[in-house]
Amino acid sequence: xxxxxxxxxxxxxxxxxxxxxxxxxxxxxxxxxxxxxxxxxxxxxxxxxxxxxxxxxxxxxxxxxxxxxxxxxxxxxxxxxxxxxxxxxxxxxxxxxxxxxxxxxxxxxxxxxxxxxxxxxxxxxxxxxxxxxxxxxxxxxxxxxxxxxxxxxxxxxxxxxxxxxxxxxxxxxxxxxxxxxxxxxxxxxxxxxxxxxxxxxxxxxxxxxxxxxxxxxxxxxxxxxxxxxxxxxxxxxxxxx
Numbered sequence: 001x002x003x004x005x006x007x008x009x010x011x012x013x014x015x016x017x018x019x020x021x022x023x024x025x026x027x028x029x030x031x032x033x034x035x036x037x038x039x040x041x042x043x044x045x046x047x048x049x050x051x052x053x054x055x056x057x058x059x060x061x062x063x064x065x066x067x068x069x070x071x072x073x074x075x076x077x078x079x080x081x082x083x084x085x086x087x088x089x090x091x092x093x094x095x096x097x098x099x100x101x102x103x104x105x106x107x108x109x110x111x112x113x114x115x116x117x118x119x120x121x122x123x124x125x126x127x128x129x130x131x132x133x134x135x136x137x138x139x140x141x142x143x144x145x146x147x148x149x150x151x152x153x154x155x156x157x158x159x160x161x162x163x164x165x166x167x168x169x170x171x172x173x174x175x176x177x178x179x180x181x182x183x184x185x186x187x188x189x190x191x192x193x194x195x196x197x198x199x200x201x202x203x204x205x206x207x208x209x210x211x212x213x214x215x216x217x218x219x220x221x222x223x224x225x226x227x228x229x230x231x232x233x234x235x236x237x238x239x240x241x
Contacts, residue, residue: 070126
């Protein structure tokens with residue numbers, strides 16, 4: 001069996017954050033396995049074309065590493081369905097865990113909160129109306145952050161149950177909004193505009209993980225756990241939750 005890595009990015013090539021491709025290039029240098037990437041949307045450098053490139057290199061088992069935070073429709077439905085449809089019967093695949101529970105992501109969130117100004121912290125995730133696990137995970141993470149950071153922390157979703165704006169409307173006084181997203185984009189702009197328009201007191205918007213090493217460290221953690229690269233930490237395979 002010859003194993004290859006397929007980094008799977010949300011979005012399309014024309015709209016992707018360049019930092020993500022730089023991150024993937026750095027990670028590819030850490031492993032001897034054949035590797036490439038593909039996008040879940042658009043018609044250029046798709047998930048299917050990435051998988052096919054690996055197959056032409058002799059790969060018979062694909063490890064798909066999604067650049068996604070929570071297990072929802074993309075990770076649980078789109079990715080496995082599309083890989084099943086495009087791969088030959090002689091090739092198998094495995095979809096790695098999404099990144100929200102990695103130690104790197106948790107540490108990144110904690111550091112942002114510890115450095116934030118005083119105020120009620122509101123962590124806003126993308127959310128989904130189709131699966132319950134992402135919200136459960138978000139709650140667990142926020143409860144642990146509240147303990148570790150000694151801050152009051154609330155949570156909300158952009159879509160699905162526990163809408164972020166409904167939560168924000170109940171908050172008085174200074175508000176610190178932490179978007180639980182890997183990159184900036186139109187959703188972050190929408191969240192910023194809507195909260196700014198409805199919250200009367202001071203609001204601080206913290207950055208996403210786009211311009212940090214957190215995504216690199218989270219994917220590296222996953223690669224170590226999958227055995228793609230050596231692990232130099234005795235607890236590298238232990239999840240935060």
